[in-house]
Structure formats: structure tokens, C-alpha cells
Amino acid sequence: MTMLRPLQQWTCDYCRQVIEAANEGVLEWIEDGDHQACGFRVVHYLPASPIKSTREAGCYHYADQRHKERLDSFLGPDGLARLLLFLDAGSGHGPLPIADAPELAKCCRRLLLPYYEEARLYWGAATKDGFFRRGDRAWAYLEDTLKSIINEYGPKTRIS
Ligand SMILES: [Zn+2]
Structure with missing residues (x-):
């Protein structure tokens, strides 16, 4: 969610x-x-x-x-x-x-950018975890990436 x-x-x-x-x-x-x-x-x-x-x-x-x-x-x-x-x-x-x-x-x-406003809350945790090494700089801001950040680092209930 x-x-x-x-x-x-x-x-x-x-x-x-x-x-x-x-x-x-x-x-x-x-x-x-x-x-x-x-x-x-x-x-x-x-x-x-x-x-x-x-x-x-x-x-x-x-x-x-x-x-x-x-x-x-x-x-x-x-x-x-x-x-x-x-x-x-x-x-x-x-x-x-x-x-x-x-x-x-x-x-x-x-x-x-859809989902950025929420994903940015977890940016620090994702950075520390090496999440952003997976893709290039634009990839970090793509809709699917932002959803993944929320799913991986946000409260543990998944978004659809
Ligand atoms: Zn206020």
C-alpha cells in the first residue's frame, strides 16, 4: 500500500x-x-x-x-x-x-513524477543499501523504480 x-x-x-x-x-x-x-x-x-x-x-x-x-x-x-x-x-x-x-x-x-513524493522518504535507506547501483541516473526516477523503492524500503505491505 x-x-x-x-x-x-x-x-x-x-x-x-x-x-x-x-x-x-x-x-x-x-x-x-x-x-x-x-x-x-x-x-x-x-x-x-x-x-x-x-x-x-x-x-x-x-x-x-x-x-x-x-x-x-x-x-x-x-x-x-x-x-x-x-x-x-x-x-x-x-x-x-x-x-x-x-x-x-x-x-x-x-x-x-508518480510515486516520487513517497519514494523520496526512503531515498536514504535505498542509497545506503546500494539500490541505485542497479541502474543509470534516469532509472532512479522512473515510475516502476519509484514503486520498487516504496515496496522494498517502505512499510511492508506491497503496492499493486
Ligand atoms: Zn502542513
Whole structure:
């Protein structure tokens, strides 16, 4: 059994509880001194935050209200279109460079690759075990590989 429905549920980067649906989650980020996007976080949308009664900002990390968009904006092909703007803002706008490409890549994997969000919880155990020596770098992120990581290193009930 997977704990999270792939591409429909996530683990909140603030409270660590499950974000039950894309419209209950937000991608937030900030700009560094050079106006480069950084600090990407997947968190509960304030009205859906389990901690909103005890913390005014709910699960948000940043006070900056500008850079918070619901997760459903970043799913599927339209989501990829939006995420790619962090690499190339398109003609007439100039580049909107990001400060940290691996950070953006991780964010894209969480939002676009089925089973990554759960498999990443077991990445450390799989690495320590030599799991990733079985294939090339892309293989690590393929859907069947990610399912295998969950099956081998996650709670001991199998996913179909
Ligand atoms: Zn949360």
C-alpha cells in the first residue's frame, strides 16, 4: 500500500502531515537578493492547514504573500509549462534564473513524477543499501523504480 495517492497527495514541508488533495496544497517560494526564485516548499493551503488554530500563518514558511500558488496549478502538462518558467520565462520577459537547479528539479519531481513524493522518504535507506547501483541516473526516477523503492524500503505491505 502506498501511503500517498501519487500526484494527488503530498507530505507538507512544514507540519509533515498529508496534504489530502492538490487544492489543499500550495507551492511557495521566495526571491533571493538577485531576484532568483529559491526556497521552494510544498505546504498546506492556509484554510486546510491542520495547525492554523495554533499558528496564524498555518504551514507557510514565508511572510511574502506573492509567491504562493495552489498545487493544482503545477500538475500535468500545464503544470510543467508553469514550472519551466523558472528556467526560461519566455520571449520578451528575459530569463528568470533560479538560484538552485537541483532544488527546482526536486520540486518538479514531487509535482510531476508518480510515486516520487513517497519514494523520496526512503531515498536514504535505498542509497545506503546500494539500490541505485542497479541502474543509470534516469532509472532512479522512473515510475516502476519509484514503486520498487516504496515496496522494498517502505512499510511492508506491497503496492499493486
Ligand atoms: Zn502542513
